[in-house]
Every structure is written in structure tokens, then in C-alpha cells.
Amino acid sequence: MELVTIDDIRAAADRIRGAVVRTPLLPSPWADAERPLWLKPENLQPIGAFKLRGAQNAIAGLDARTRRRGVVAYSSGNHAQAVAYAARTFGIPAHIVMPDVTPQVKVDNTRAYGAEVVLVPIGERESAAYELVEQLGAVLVPPFDHPDIIAGQGTIGLEIATDLPDVELVLVPVSGGGLASGVGTAVKALAPDATVIGVEPELAGDSQESLRAGVLADWPIDRRARTIADGLRSQPSDLTFAHLRAVLDDIVTVSEDEIRSAMATLATKGRLVAEPSGAVGLAAYLHRAGELPRGRTVIVVSGGNVDRDLLADVLGG
């Protein structure tokens, strides 16, 4: 299987420049002095999550004639908004298939970026999306299982290594694995001495099990769905798993309470609103220090789309 290279990631950076925010590394003097900490705030992308990088790169990579026919995605989360937003920057139609149980606010947000939302029973998401692809001659933009998506997310790692060439540890959330694949590929190419560790919830710890066993584990969705980190309930594909095996040194897991505590610390000390999935890296840094190497650490804060009630609850707790 051919893996994404640092050249692919550099090409992605050129393609998406100006359409995504070039996020800074944020020094965090409140952290452990022996493990200096920087935050990479991808929650500050216009749609509130890193997903825009991959979607933008995938759409930019289509030939103009194909692109004009539009794009299709199925998602009820950040990927839906990423594809809708990216399609709008190209002035092309986007059709987003969502389960008919999706909260109205997410439907509204996706429509607000000009996308056509198609609501279907949850079991028909995938088939409905492929029907639309055939019917419209449009292209499906997958959430993680594509080299252009991995390369787009990898631009985060390119920026980390550019801004902090002597980085020693990068902590990155793992779900479908597109983000960790891309970030790990860039960091290992540019800062080969750095350790790259994935982080996931204990309650959706399939990737840790897979990485340690060397073969993809399959956890049923109702098992993965137990975590509050709703962005981390997917499983790697063969493509992303091949990347994770090549570029991750390990995966650590964190508890639900550790995720909530890290969300509160990000808000009060880091002045950033993170969704649960975006806080797992800090949860590992704060609560699993014994499982991590010590040194200059960068945490990818992957997203910030969180219900106001949950945020208030975490801060009040």
C-alpha cells in the first residue's frame, strides 16, 4: 500500500493556503516546566475543527470539470461542515447526507454554509450518498479514508515542525486515523527524533488494541459510542491503519473524567473552547504523564464544536 509522503503534504499546504487558518503554536506557561507545552488550536478553524484542511485539499485536488459537478459527503459531525464550507469556497454544490436523528443545530449549521442536506434513516446514510454520487456525477469526499484527506490533515504536522523544529513529543487524537496519519507522517519526516503518540478514549480504545496487536480490531459501534468524545467513535481503515503503524510510537487512552477535566483546563488556562475529542491530548498530558516521554510537547486541539450545556457543566463541575 502506498503511503502519503511529506511531498504530498507540502503540496497540500500550497493548495489550501489562504482557505484555512495558519494556526500558531501557543506557549502554555501554566504547564509542567519540565515538559514545556504548546497547543496547536485547530478548534479555531472557521468550522471549528481541523477537518477543513483535508476537505479543502481533497476538493482542490479534483480536476476543474469534475469539481464543477459538486461533492457529496455523509456525516453528522465536523466533516459535514468541513465539506460544506470548502465546497462554498470553490462555488460548487455540496450534498451532505445526514441521519434523520441529527440534532437540528448541526443540520442548520451545515445548511448555513450553503450545502444541500439530505436526511435519511441512519442505516441508509452510505447507500444514499452513493446514490447521489451516481445520480449527480458528483464526487464523494470521505472523512478520512483517502490520501488527499490524510495529506490535508498532515499540514498540521508540517506547521508544528516548522514552528518548533526541536519538538520532542506530539500528542494527537485518533479516531478514523486521518489526522494522526497525516500529522505523524509530517513530524517523522521533519523532526525524526520526535515521538508521536496517539490518544483516544478508553471507551473507544479500538486503535490502541489494533496498534499493539498489529491487526485491525473491530469494536461494535455501540461499544465505541459510549464515550462523550463524539468525534472519536470511528475506526481506522486499512489505509489509515498502515500509516498509524508506520508513524505512531504508541497510543494511550484516557478516561471520561480525564477528558472533562482537560476541557475545563483548556478553557480556564488555555482560553480555548474544545469539544471532548479536542481535549484528549491534554487529558493524556495531565493525567497519563507516566506513559509519556518528557520534553517539549505539542498537543493538537482538534476541534471546538461542543454543546453550550456540556461546556457549562464541565466548568461548573
Next chain:
Amino acid sequence: MELVTIDDIRAAADRIRGAVVRTPLLPSPWADAERPLWLKPENLQPIGAFKLRGAQNAIAGLDARTRRRGVVAYSSGNHAQAVAYAARTFGIPAHIVMPDVTPQVKVDNTRAYGAEVVLVPIGERESAAYELVEQLGAVLVPPFDHPDIIAGQGTIGLEIATDLPDVELVLVPVSGGGLASGVGTAVKALAPDATVIGVEPELAGDSQESLRAGVLADWPIDRRARTIADGLRSQPSDLTFAHLRAVLDDIVTVSEDEIRSAMATLATKGRLVAEPSGAVGLAAYLHRAGELPRGRTVIVVSGGNVDRDLLADVLGG
């Protein structure tokens, strides 16, 4: 009176490069489409506020021999932490005079940056600071009443005009006026067609009164202290007022409820934690649109040092 120039601000930018975060402009697609909005997140500076820029520039501007003797400041707020943090980057001593009623957490934060905190009765802050200056041969770093402070804060305006040359409106908080003076000077020099409007709480609306009358009004501190925006209770000096008259088109005021509502919107839509003072610009954008020109708008989110309880309360409300 000699005013700070764009050349002073460019020199400040060179001096502080690397020691402060080069914050991005954050596109905000959730805002009014007819008034496209970008946030300038100065709450993401390492001490949680823009004040680091001025303090860093003022200390960098001292000759090396003078600087070695250390710096003194009196403040219980963001300026205290800014001077302490900046002094540490130069490896010089910092003495911060604070009222003995200062909340312990602010004392602890300032000490955590290596500063010596001197607690005195609130009425003796200024005299105690000047005594330290004499005793130590150290230099006082004022919170706003100095050209180097104004030039340092002005680097925010330089970055805004660089990143968005066709900006049409900049909203900036006004208190002692160092921030608004610097930002206004840079924006008017580089984007002369842009409107620059200061924002302050109605309950501390002395600067609006002053600017409209053309002479400095004097509100007693207990009148200004009514607002929850604890960073906006100072009044301009002769130096900053001369700048405000030269570079601000107007000052608008916002209510306490509007400030709280803007804090909640910044958290949920902007994914940024702002203190009340940092939210006044968005409060004006959201609630005082009729008093503002329409067009490409940048809001300076000046700081994010807010009590967890207040943040939880604002989000729960």
C-alpha cells in the same frame, strides 16, 4: 505632544518578535454576512492578554545596563503578569506591587512567572512602587502611559492591516487607552480608509464622554468600578487621550448584559474564552450594529483571564 508613529510600531514589532504570539485573524462565518467578521485573539498570548506586547517592548527598549537592575510595576491585573513574564524572558528581576486585597490566584500567577510580589494597602500602591524604583535603581513599567507601551500594543494593528489590507472597521476596547492608541495609529497609517472605533462599558463610559467633549472627563473610581469588565476601569492619560483624539473615529458603549452575552457567543461560536473586557468589541458588533459602519470588521479580543465561576455562569445563563 509627540505621538507614536507607524515607524515606532514597526520597530516594536521587530523587538518583540518571537517573544509574543503572532496571532492570526480568525474568519467567523457565523457572523452577519453583510459585515464579515474576523477575530484577533489576543487572549491567546501566553499570559492571556495583549498587555505582553507593550511590556515586552518597553523592557526591550531599555539599555542593557539599566535593564539588568530590574523592573517595577503596580497592578493587580493583566499588566502585572505581562511585566513578570516579559522580565523573565530577559532574565531580569521584576517587583510587582499589588494591593493586599488582590485575590490569591492572581498573586500566585504573578509569582509563578518568577516575580517578587509586594503586597501593600491599596492606597499605597503607587508610592510603594516609586520607593522600590528608588531603592533598587529599577525602572517602572507603566500600564499604558508611555510611548513604548503604546507602540507595543500597536503591533496588533500592524498585524491586522498586514493580514487584511482592505479592513473597513476595527473595534478595540478602551480603558487607559494604550491599546486603542496603538491599534488606531497603525490602522490609520496602513489602511487610512478604515474606521477605528473604541468600545467601553456604559458603566465606565468616561472615554466616550471625553472624546465627544474634546477634554478628559474624570469619573471617580467607584463609578468606573461598577462594570464587570475589570480590565476597563482605568482612564486615559494626557498622552493616550491625545492619540485617541487623533486616531479614533468614535467610542461606543455597551451594557453589562451585552458584555455577558458576547462572552457566551465568543465561547460557543468563536471557541474562545474571553474575559468581560475582551468581549466588549463583539458586544458592540452584535448589539450596537446601528451605531457602526457596515463592512469587513475586525474585533480585538483583548484578554481571556476570567474566573471559572463567571464563565460557567455566563454560559449557563
